[in-house]
Amino acid sequence: MxxxxxxxxxxxxxxxxxxxxxxxxxxxxxxxxxxxxxxxxxxxxxxxxxxxxxxxxxxxxxxxxxxxxxxxxxxxxxxxxxxxxxxxxxxxxxxxxxxxxxxxxSDQHPYFEESRQSRDNPRADWFVWADPRPDGAPPNNWQAIFGGIAWEWDSGRRQYYFHNFLKEQPDFNFHNPEVQQYHLDNMRFxxxxxxxxxxxxxxxxxxxDARLPDDAADPRRPEEPARRPYDMQYHLHSKNQPENLAFLERMRALCDEYDxxxxxxxxxxxxxxxxxxxxxxxxxxxxxxxxxxxxxxxxxxxxxxxxxxxxxxxxxxxxxxxxxxxxxxxxxxxxxxxxxxxxxxxxxxxxxxxxxxxxxxxxxxxxxxxxxxxxxxxxxxxxxxxxxxxxxxxxxxxxxxxxxxxxxxxxxxxxxxxxxxxxxxxxxxxxxxxxxxxxxxxxxxxxxxLALRRAEPSLREGRQVFLHSADPVLAYTRGDDIACVFNLSADDVTHELGTSGEVLLAQAASLSGPTVTLGPNGLILLRLSRE
Structure with missing residues (x-):
């Protein structure tokens, strides 16, 4: 362990x-x-x-x-x-x-309840708050995954807060070092x-992105709107920011303190x-x-x-x-x-x-x-x-x-x-x-x-090298000694493996020299011959 x-x-x-x-x-x-x-x-x-x-x-x-x-x-x-x-x-x-x-x-977390009370309390900057536009609209066009705009108005602070998911799930402001330390301490617990x-x-x-620029339209979007507005955007600014890397390194350093x-x-x-x-x-x-x-x-x-x-x-x-x-x-x-x-x-x-x-x-x-x-x-x-x-x-x-x-x-x-x-x-x-x-x-x-994966080091640690195969066959080797061939269809197929071997596991499959015959959803795992 x-x-x-x-x-x-x-x-x-x-x-x-x-x-x-x-x-x-x-x-x-x-x-x-x-x-x-x-x-x-x-x-x-x-x-x-x-x-x-x-x-x-x-x-x-x-x-x-x-x-x-x-x-x-x-x-x-x-x-x-x-x-x-x-x-x-x-x-x-x-x-x-x-x-x-x-x-x-949760919006019932005590720190969010504190944060929404005013703009100058000790947790005021622990979440992503932003002023409305002059016309009262949200600060940008970011969408929520569960539907609607990703901003919820709070009448007490007279600001919007950001939520990637439900309005009851406010996002933390990780630009605040205190937030980062809070979560590191929770992990340590x-x-x-x-x-x-x-x-x-x-x-x-x-x-x-702390500047809060609009996300772009997804350049790959189909002509018709997606079922979720979130899926119509290319999320360049609401996530995937470079600052994340340094925080991941802090998390790793914490875990490395333990065996x-x-x-x-x-x-x-x-x-x-x-x-x-x-x-x-x-x-x-x-x-x-x-x-x-x-x-x-x-x-x-x-x-x-x-x-x-x-x-x-x-x-x-x-x-x-x-x-x-x-x-x-x-x-x-x-x-x-x-x-x-x-x-x-x-x-x-x-x-x-x-x-x-x-x-x-x-x-x-x-x-x-x-x-x-x-x-x-x-x-x-x-x-x-x-x-x-x-x-x-x-x-x-x-x-x-x-x-x-x-x-x-x-x-x-x-x-x-x-x-x-x-x-x-x-x-x-x-x-x-x-x-x-x-x-x-x-x-x-x-x-x-699972027992085979444990018993065969190549299945756990060996590199995966894909072999040439025609659809619907998926074929590859793991390490130097295991070959895996799969039929991803409900039809019979054959595959020329180029070598033979010892069958370790099979379903609706047979081996004749270098030729693998696979029935519907057939599979075969082989220990390759070393000749």
């Missing part, structure tokens, strides 16, 4: 606390429930867990609106429950990474409690995400950058080759963290289903691909079951994005429904409550853990692939 480079090639399992396990029967997941189910995560063979926020919060954005950075919201339990969870995880050999939502907080690292939410949003700690930053951007990931993981900044690049609809060999290749081209000494699903996007088993022979075959193909990519990997709870997106009605929603943009954008609740443990139990074993915060529906319950006992299950495949 003290290896400072443990994070390189690591696999982290994301737990969404509201939906993992409810121990107290109120319909919402909690820390005791997580502790009770950590054995499932350890049995998978991952290295760490990432815990989405459990801090005190009004829950306008399900915990990403923090009102106290050093506590636990009562819905999840107490600090003592957090400490017990960390001890249990460590006993099982799991590292613990927690979310840090630093760019913004959790390091002292034994956490092994941080997942940094919206890490490229910390600094804004074997890590930081993975979430980089969200529609234009230069790969370049930013490379910049942020170069030198003594972030250890890893978490990418959104593979969380969309694209599912082609050229897409995966390009995204991975571009990262290591821009940052040969940097380090990515790849994921196919998380709590913000539709589950990949649903996003990519048109490319699948069937749900299980596609889920296994995706697992073998992701877990053989160069870099570190993050799995999202339920992914190991081949879980699909839940179809919800409007009255079942809680997510502000879905409530605002329904039905064109259904929001993020569909990927956040509860984990399913026992198919026949109430709420699929998640909770004894009469009603859970989001419903468990039959298609999801059908994929419960207790039903995936066979060697051919998706769960068994994940365990096999």
């Amino acid at each position: 003290t290896d400072d480079s443990w994070w390189r090639g690591s696999v982290t399992y994301q737990i969404y606390p509201r939906s993992f396990m409810d121990a107290d029967g109120d319909g919402v997941g909690d820390l005791k429930g997580i502790t009770d189910r950590l054995g499932h995560v350890a049995d998978l063979g991952v290295d760490a867990i990432w815990l989405s926020p459990v801090f005190p919060s009004p829950m306008k954005d399900m915990g990403y609106d923090v009102s106290d950075y050093r506590g636990v919201d009562p819905v999840f339990g107490h600090l003592s429950d957090f400490d017990a969870m960390v001890r249990r995880a460590h006993d099982l050999g799991l590292k613990v990474i927690i979310d840090q939502v630093l760019s913004h907080c 959790w390091l002292e409690r034994g956490v092994d690292g941080f997942r940094l939410d919206t890490v490229n949003y910390y600094f804004h 074997a700690r890590t930081m993975v930053g979430e980089v969200g951007d529609s234009h230069h995400a790969i370049e930013i990931m490379g910049q942020y993981t170069s030198g003594k900044r972030l250890h890893m950058a978490y990418s959104f690049e593979m969380l969309g609809p694209n599912f082609s060999p050229s897409f995966f080759r390009r995204r991975i290749g571009e990262f290591f081209e821009h940052a040969p000494k940097g380090w990515p963290c790849w994921a196919f699903s998380n709590h913000d996007v539709p589950r990949h088993a649903t996003r990519w289903k048109k490319h699948g022979a069937d749900q299980d075959a596609l889920a296994k193909l995706a697992a073998a691909m992701l877990l053989s990519f160069e870099g570190s990997v993050c799995l999202y709870q339920g992914e190991e079951l081949g879980q699909t997106e839940t179809e919800l009605d409007y009255h079942e929603l809680t997510d502000p994005e879905g409530l605002t943009f329904w039905p064109e954008l259904k929001g993020r609740d569909g990927c956040r429904t509860p984990m399913v443990w026992e198919a026949a139990a109430p709420n699929a074993g998640f909770s004894q409550a009469n009603k859970t915060w989001l419903p468990v529906k039959p298609p999801q319950a059908a994929r419960a853990v207790d039903g995936q006992t066979g060697d051919d299950s998706v769960l068994a495949f994940y365990k096999t692939m």
Whole structure:
């Protein structure tokens, strides 16, 4: 547990606390429930867990609106429950990474409540305040991700404050050194409690251009308006500022005071995400950058080759963290289903691909079951994005429904409550853990692939070199001795590998000399012959 480079090639399992396990029967997941189910995560063979926020919060954005950075919201339990969870995880050999939502907080945070009282109080400059234009309009055209202009009028200060997300989530002013130190101190609080690292939410949003110039129109915009005005802009000034780099170095220096700690930053951007990931993981900044690049609809060999290749081209000494699903996007088993022979075959193909990519990997709870997106009605929603943009954008609740443990139990074993915060529906319950006992299950495949990644140094540390292949085949080597070939379609294909080898793992695939035959969503991992 003290290896400072443990994070390189690591696999982290994301737990969404509201939906993992409810121990107290109120319909919402909690820390005791997580502790009770950590054995499932350890049995998978991952290295760490990432815990989405459990801090005190009004829950306008399900915990990403923090009102106290050093506590636990009562819905999840107490600090003592957090400490017990960390001890249990460590006993099982799991590292613990927690979310840090630093760019913004809740409007009920006491420092924002103080800041809005006047223009000259001790916290007056802790948030991004600006005077109106002469006609009363906001200071610029910056848009909020959840809809509308990114400025909210405060009649007390007679100024606008900036919010990248909800109006209830004011952005901190990181140009103020006191704000930077405040967040470093908060991070130290959790390091002292034994956490092994941080997942940094919206890490490229910390600094804004203090001159407040307008953002430009997105030069790549289609003729018709986007569903969200935010997506019609090129965000040159509201995020991605150069001042961020120095603060990342301060954060890294803090983590380096402790043994074997890590930081993975979430980089969200529609234009230069790969370049930013490379910049942020170069030198003594972030250890890893978490990418959104593979969380969309694209599912082609050229897409995966390009995204991975571009990262290591821009940052040969940097380090990515790849994921196919998380709590913000539709589950990949649903996003990519048109490319699948069937749900299980596609889920296994995706697992073998992701877990053989160069870099570190993050799995999202339920992914190991081949879980699909839940179809919800409007009255079942809680997510502000879905409530605002329904039905064109259904929001993020569909990927956040509860984990399913026992198919026949109430709420699929998640909770004894009469009603859970989001419903468990039959298609999801059908994929419960207790039903995936066979060697051919998706769960068994994940365990096999994770064991293979641990056993083969090349799959964890070797360079990824792409081989020439025609669509729909994706082929590459890892290190000097592993070849990986995948069929990203529901049709039969063949691929000339040029050499033979020992089959390590296969699905709907056969090997005859140098020729690989792949059935629908077929895959094969080989130890190459050294002849």
